[in-house]
Amino acid sequence: MTEYLLHGETHQVQISRNGDVFHFEGTEIEIVDQGKCRIKFPSGKTTTGYCKKLGDTWWIQIDGSTLKVQKIEPGARSEVSSGDCISPMPGKILELFVSVGEQVEQGQPLLVLEAMKMEHRILAPQDGEVGAIHAQVGQQVEQGKSLIDIV
Amino acid sequence: MFSKVLVANRGEIACRILRACKEAGLDTVAIAAKNDASSMFTELADHLVILEGDDIQSTYLNSEAIISIALKEGVGAIHPGFGFLSERADFAQAVMDAGIVWIGPSPHAIEQMGDKMTARMTMRNAGVPVIPGEEIESKDDDEALRLLEEASASVGYPLLLKASSGGGGKGMRIVRNPADFSAAAVGARREAQAAFGDARLYIERLLEHAKHVEIQVLADSHGRTIHLGERECSVQRRHQKVFEEAPCATLTDELREAMGNAAVAAAEAVNYVGAGTVEFMLTNNGEFFFLEMNTRIQVEHPITEMVTGVDLVREQLRIAQGEPMSVQSLDMRGHAIEVRLYAEDPEQNFLPSIGPLAVFIPPEGPGIRLDTGVRQGDEVTPYYDPMLAKLICWAPTRNECLQKMRRALDEFIVLGTTTNRQFLRELCDIDAVVHATTTTTTIEDVWPDGWSALHRPEVLEAGLLLAEVGEQLGWARASHTSISADGEVEVNPFQTISRRFPL
Numbered sequence: 001m002t003e004y005l006l007h008g009e010t011h012q013v014q015i016s017r018n019g020d021v022f023h024f025e026g027t028e029i030e031i032v033d034q035g036k037c038r039i040k041f042p043s044g045k046t047t048t049g050y051c052k053k054l055g056d057t058w059w060i061q062i063d064g065s066t067l068k069v070q071k072i073e074p075g076a077r078s079e080v081s082s083g084d085c086i087s088p089m090p091g092k093i094l095e096l097f098v099s100v101g102e103q104v105e106q107g108q109p110l111l112v113l114e115a116m117k118m119e120h121r122i123l124a125p126q127d128g129e130v131g132a133i134h135a136q137v138g139q140q141v142e143q144g145k146s147l148i149d150i151v
Numbered sequence: 152m153f154s155k156v157l158v159a160n161r162g163e164i165a166c167r168i169l170r171a172c173k174e175a176g177l178d179t180v181a182i183a184a185k186n187d188a189s190s191m192f193t194e195l196a197d198h199l200v201i202l203e204g205d206d207i208q209s210t211y212l213n214s215e216a217i218i219s220i221a222l223k224e225g226v227g228a229i230h231p232g233f234g235f236l237s238e239r240a241d242f243a244q245a246v247m248d249a250g251i252v253w254i255g256p257s258p259h260a261i262e263q264m265g266d267k268m269t270a271r272m273t274m275r276n277a278g279v280p281v282i283p284g285e286e287i288e289s290k291d292d293d294e295a296l297r298l299l300e301e302a303s304a305s306v307g308y309p310l311l312l313k314a315s316s317g318g319g320g321k322g323m324r325i326v327r328n329p330a331d332f333s334a335a336a337v338g339a340r341r342e343a344q345a346a347f348g349d350a351r352l353y354i355e356r357l358l359e360h361a362k363h364v365e366i367q368v369l370a371d372s373h374g375r376t377i378h379l380g381e382r383e384c385s386v387q388r389r390h391q392k393v394f395e396e397a398p399c400a401t402l403t404d405e406l407r408e409a410m411g412n413a414a415v416a417a418a419e420a421v422n423y424v425g426a427g428t429v430e431f432m433l434t435n436n437g438e439f440f441f442l443e444m445n446t447r448i449q450v451e452h453p454i455t456e457m458v459t460g461v462d463l464v465r466e467q468l469r470i471a472q473g474e475p476m477s478v479q480s481l482d483m484r485g486h487a488i489e490v491r492l493y494a495e496d497p498e499q500n501f502l503p504s505i506g507p508l509a510v511f512i513p514p515e516g517p518g519i520r521l522d523t524g525v526r527q528g529d530e531v532t533p534y535y536d537p538m539l540a541k542l543i544c545w546a547p548t549r550n551e552c553l554q555k556m557r558r559a560l561d562e563f564i565v566l567g568t569t570t571n572r573q574f575l576r577e578l579c580d581i582d583a584v585v586h587a588t589t590t591t592t593t594i595e596d597v598w599p600d601g602w603s604a605l606h607r608p609e610v611l612e613a614g615l616l617l618a619e620v621g622e623q624l625g626w627a628r629a630s631h632t633s634i635s636a637d638g639e640v641e642v643n644p645f646q647t648i649s650r651r652f653p654l
Binding site for chain 1: 320321338341342345346389496499502503504505506507509510512533560561564565566567570572573576604606607609610611612613614615616617618619620621622623624626627
């Protein structure tokens with residue numbers, strides 16, 4: 001049994017195998033090639049699903065839907081807490097709108113990041129107080145860097 | 152006459168032009184920055200020159216370096232594509248001064264249309280209606296802000312701030328409320344300065360619930376100027392088009408004629424030569440206003456090609472050779488739609504994304520065209536525009552064309568980088584698209600709180616199961632047989648496992 005994270009929810013997944021075919025309740029998965037499977041839904045309709053793991057995330061495309069399913073490694077703890085404002089991509093900080101101790105609301109602009117020749121407003125992920133700011137105006141930041149803690 | 156062309160661009164448009172040159176029997180030179188040295192377009196050229204320098208100022212925007220490469224390579228003509236140096240009159244002039252053919256309109260025409268103030272005056276003189284607006288000249292930040300504030304009062308709200316020498320949504324802001332004006336103006340000026348080296352802003356009244364309809368024009372140096380009908384490009388996010396179609400389903404023959412004539416008059420007013428686009432805003436009571444003229448080939452040119460059967464890039468080459476255009480009478484047929492596949496996250500306000508294109512399988516079949524500059528295995532980087540591909544469909548009717556686009560987007564597999572694919576697919580189902588009532592605010596109107604993907608429960612469940620199947624079979628670590636540095640073939644044990652499950 002393995003645990004996965006999808007759209008913020010944890011799922012425990014167990015699957016039985018019968019030769020070339022995996023199945024769970026009414027859904028069947030048959031291997032076509034590495035990263036490619038034929039999926040039979042409980043309705044009987046079939047489709048081809050694609051998957052590819054990058055880091056701890058399975059990128060999956062089935063029937064027009066793209067999903068990112070994150071595998072939870074046993075004992076692994078996230079280094080980033082949910083209230084952190086994370087740099088979504090490499091870029092340069094152009095403006096900071098908040099200071100430490102300030103109350104912010106979810107969706108409130110925290111800073112302006114320049115990337116791909118455009119300015120992007122980075123918004124507060126949740127309501128709270130600005131605990132710490134790890135970036136300065138003019139600074140180049142890497143993707144995934146924690147910029148502002150909201151506590 | 153020239154026999155060798157340098158393409159001063161990158162990505163999908165470089166591919167498009169290099170292929171057209173090859174078809175025309177012309178020798179080609181591609182230029183590429185170091186971080187582009189293995190990009191797809193470099194494979195399509197007969198000669199490749201790697202540009203020195205690490206940023207776009209010293210590479211794709213480095214007009215001196217590009218002209219000196221062209222001279223060294225014995226190039227007869229330069230095609231600028233779109234973006235980069237394509238609308239820089241000084242570059243066009245420098246190319247011509249170096250004795251090289253410029254594949255585009257004259258520097259004078261670029262200047263007249265590139266400068267929004269002059270363009271508006273030219274249009275007014277040609278009898279074409281223009282939107283109320285003003286350009287603010289000042290270089291001084293404080294003075295510019297004061298003048299902009301003053302102008303905002305006469306232009307009226309809601310209003311639009313645009314970079315004077317810009318395009319592509321950069322340096323652009325919508326302001327609905329006088330209280331937000333100064334913050335927006337500061338941001339727009341800074342973005343304009345960074346993107347175009349020119350902080351000047353143009354301020355104009357924002358026409359809401361209007362359609363963006365543009366006319367493709369073509370003019371040769373034998374005195375012939377024609378239009379090739381319209382494209383509707385209303386559906387935009389971040390002021391950039393994402394869904395374009397030809398023809399515009401709601402345009403009457405009378406209005407098409409009037410807008411076409413206005414566009415031809417606009418081109419003739421500046422002695423235009425080559426391919427160009429005159430953009431209009433069309434209100435729901437049938438009034439149209441000149442927006443701007445793009446003096447270059449446009450991203451969405453393929454849909455015009457699909458419905459007219461005219462190869463616009465090939466015509467650009469022909470016209471630059473001094474020949475008359477080959478287009479005879481126009482015979483529009485069927486309907487074409489283009490969607491722009493971007494590396495961006497539509498669930499995060501369309502923020503650009505990066506990552507590997509680990510799986511990239513485009514759709515196929517009759518009536519489907521893909522213009523792209525990437526292939527599976529490429530890395531999407533933050534250095535360039537995040538557009539990955541243009542997917543174009545053609546069908547006899549609009550409804551069939553939409554059906555084909557839905558099918559094509561469902562078939563398009565992209566894994567490893569977040570894209571707007573599923574957003575584009577859902578866009579094909581919204582009422583405004585189905586009933587052809589799209590306007591420039593459709594996306595905000597339909598998804599006022601932002602978009603999030605719809606997934607069927609059975610698909611979510613199958614996704615979790617597929618991840619588990621992949622884990623159990625060791626696909627996470629598996630790669631195909633690879634050759635190590637010393638030339639020995641390494642056999643991956645996991646590949647052997649997957650061979651136990653043949654089709």
